[in-house]
Amino acid sequence: MLTVxxxxxxxxxxxxxxxxxxxxxxxxxxxxVGANGAGKTTLLKCLSGIQPVSSGSIVFRGEALTxxxxxxxxxxxxAQSPEGRQIFTNLTVEENLRLGAYLFADDKVERDxxxxxxxxxxxxxxxxxAAGGLSGGQQQMLAIARALMARPSCLLLDEPSMGLAPILVxxxxxxxxxxxxLDVTVLLVEQNAFGALSVADRGYVxxxxxxxxxxxxxxLIADERIRAAYLGI
Amino acid sequence: xxxxxxxxxxxxxxxxxxxxxxxxxTIIYNASDVVNFAQGEFVMLGGMITFFAxxxxxxxxxxxxxxxxxxxxxxVALNKLAIEPARGAPVVSLIIxxxxxxxxxxxxxxxxxxxxxxxxxxxxxxxPILIGGATILPQSLWVIAGALAVFVCLWLFFTRTLIGRxxxxxxxxxxxxxxxxxxxxxxMTLSFAMSAAIGALAGVxxxxxxxxxxxxxxxxxxxGFAAAMLGGMGNPxxxxxxxxxxxxxxxxxxxxxxxxxxxxxxxxxxLAVLFAMPQGLFGRKSTDRV
Numbered sequence: 001m002l003t004v005x006x007x008x009x010x011x012x013x014x015x016x017x018x019x020x021x022x023x024x025x026x027x028x029x030x031x032x033v034g035a036n037g038a039g040k041t042t043l044l045k046c047l048s049g050i051q052p053v054s055s056g057s058i059v060f061r062g063e064a065l066t067x068x069x070x071x072x073x074x075x076x077x078x079a080q081s082p083e084g085r086q087i088f089t090n091l092t093v094e095e096n097l098r099l100g101a102y103l104f105a106d107d108k109v110e111r112d113x114x115x116x117x118x119x120x121x122x123x124x125x126x127x128x129x130a131a132g133g134l135s136g137g138q139q140q141m142l143a144i145a146r147a148l149m150a151r152p153s154c155l156l157l158d159e160p161s162m163g164l165a166p167i168l169v170x171x172x173x174x175x176x177x178x179x180x181x182l183d184v185t186v187l188l189v190e191q192n193a194f195g196a197l198s199v200a201d202r203g204y205v206x207x208x209x210x211x212x213x214x215x216x217x218x219x220l221i222a223d224e225r226i227r228a229a230y231l232g233i
Numbered sequence: 234x235x236x237x238x239x240x241x242x243x244x245x246x247x248x249x250x251x252x253x254x255x256x257x258x259t260i261i262y263n264a265s266d267v268v269n270f271a272q273g274e275f276v277m278l279g280g281m282i283t284f285f286a287x288x289x290x291x292x293x294x295x296x297x298x299x300x301x302x303x304x305x306x307x308x309v310a311l312n313k314l315a316i317e318p319a320r321g322a323p324v325v326s327l328i329i330x331x332x333x334x335x336x337x338x339x340x341x342x343x344x345x346x347x348x349x350x351x352x353x354x355x356x357x358x359x360x361p362i363l364i365g366g367a368t369i370l371p372q373s374l375w376v377i378a379g380a381l382a383v384f385v386c387l388w389l390f391f392t393r394t395l396i397g398r399x400x401x402x403x404x405x406x407x408x409x410x411x412x413x414x415x416x417x418x419x420x421m422t423l424s425f426a427m428s429a430a431i432g433a434l435a436g437v438x439x440x441x442x443x444x445x446x447x448x449x450x451x452x453x454x455x456x457g458f459a460a461a462m463l464g465g466m467g468n469p470x471x472x473x474x475x476x477x478x479x480x481x482x483x484x485x486x487x488x489x490x491x492x493x494x495x496x497x498x499x500x501x502x503x504l505a506v507l508f509a510m511p512q513g514l515f516g517r518k519s520t521d522r523v
Contacts, residue, residue: 050408074414086409088402099402102395103414150414 001026001185002047002078002154007056009046016042018209019056024154029176029186031217033193033230034206040189041083043206044156047187048080049073060154075103079152081144083159089132093123096131096142100149109149116145119175137168144175154185161192173199193230197221205230235366240488241481242364246373246442248480249380250276253435254457255464255472256383257428262467263391263404264424267327271311271335273454274342275429278304279436280445281342284351293353301433307338308429309422316425317418335450342447355441376438383431384473391469400424404467452496456483459499462506465516474514 007020016039024030032040045051047058049070058065060078068076088096097116101109117124120141126134131142140160147155157176161169169192177199179186190196197203197217205213205226213220220226254272261269279300286296315330356375361368390397403410403420410417435453436445443449460479464471479502487495506513 048412050411069416070411071414071416074412080412082409082412086406086412088405088409090405091398091401095398098395099398099410099415100413102399105395146413 001028001061002187003057003059004043004047005057005059007043007046007058008054009042009051010054011042015054016209017046020206020209020211022204022211022214024185024187026153026185027180027183028202029180029188029200031188031190031196031200031203032206033190033196033203033220035230036191037208038206039209040206041158044080044082044158044187044189047073047078047156074150074152077151077153078156079147079150079154080156081147081158081160083162085136085139085143087131087134087139087142087146089130091131092128093131093134093142094127096146097123097149100146101151103150108151112149112151116148119148119178120145137164140164140168140172144172148179148184152184154187155179157186157188159189159191161190161195169195193226194221236488238365239367240484242367242369242373244481244484245477246369246376246480247483248460248477249377250435250439250443250453250476251456251460251479252380252473252476253383253431253438254453255461255476256380256387256469257432257435258457258461259467259469259472260387260400260424260428260431262461264400264420265316265327266324266404267316267331268458268466269425269428270328270331270454270458271338271450272428272432272457273450273452274335274338275304275308275432275450276436276439276453277342277445277447277450278307278338278429279433280440280449281346281351281436281447282433283437283440284353284445285346287353293356296353297437300437301430304433304436305426305430308425308432311429312422312425317421335454339447339450346447348447350444350446352441352444370442372438372441376435376442379434379438380473380476383434384469387469396420396423456499459503459506462513463502465513468513468515471513471515 002024004020004022007017008015009017020043032043034040042051046053049068053066060076065073088099097113101112122138123142123145131139134142144160160172164172173195176186176188188196188200197220200217203217203220204211254276257272257275258268261267282300282303283296286299287293311334315334316327319327319330355372357371359370361370391401399415400420403415403417407417456479460476461472463479464475479499483495483498486498
């Protein structure tokens, strides 16, 4: 579904991605794990089109994406739930969700919103409040729910567990797992390697802008080097 | 008493024009955080183009329509040629670009048209209407109605339409807006077109009363800016109330103190707002969690 080859990207003169190769098959949950600063977020930004690519290719459902502008990639079914609090703080929770479905104006929008509220009941409670007043965890849920409103065939999730209380982390990973039933392919970027690898089918390990290991998630979890470097075991 | 009423009526008329300029500021500010100081030039263009199209033999409504469309196109050009290429520059730089653009538009108008004062006929005649001992021109009613109509349309646009909320979303978080599929370049273009069209409409409505020439834009931009600041930058309701308040304040200053101090009212307002309540009357205090 998504194939990345030789992807390079730079901030100014400093190259941060040194040729990334990665592929995600339809229906899979694939995770990219790695330490802070490895380039994981930059990778997702490149895939979404909000960070320029200096070379390499991104092919999504058979179509080269590199020259497609960011907003048009959403239309093609590639949505991202960005890292941190990239929500519309001045709009209400409900308006945020409605804008997630910006490309649609049919009856399904209302049903999708009800689904989002079922997935995250706290958002329903706060639907008429300004999103800027939500707690960090609630903003994270809103970002995920908003991305799902775009009816993605492939969802890019950037650090959904970052800064959350352990009980919320577990809840977020449950949500990720449940996306499989909704036929949403997931590319999950995480520092929390153990959590991410436990819900993923396959994983990639990223270090300073390169993929250093890849394989089935179960193998990576069992790998000595990974256990030592990322799982703290 | 009729004196007070007379000042009030003329204040509201002028205030309605300020409100229209302030509404123009509001739209572009909402989409981009940029204060567009070329907003006054849009008002000037609305009046000037209408005059010359009318003088060329076109009926007044058609001339006005052409003026609004041409000005909207100039607004789009301003965005495409000056603002968009500088995207990523700090907001202050973009604001300075709009000041440069306003000087350019003024100069170009002087060359393309002329430096004379111009007027075209009022829409419903020049017979003043008597209200409680004071008088008001029929054209003043047009100006006030125009400001109210634009305000209602904008309010509906920002609160009831998806594209209106997309404009607000783009202002709040451009990257996130792109990530939900909003074409942020289009949002900017739309904002400049709407803003310029509203400015031109103000020029069309007010020229029969105040006359127009190539250099009326600067004062209007500053007054409109003061009105927008007073009401709270970015808030359509604030723009309307701020504009009317400033107009009335000016008329009272001119009437009861001295007409020489009339223009000072706007600047006193800007200073007072900045000192006492920088968010204005209706400005939203931002509620960001950090």
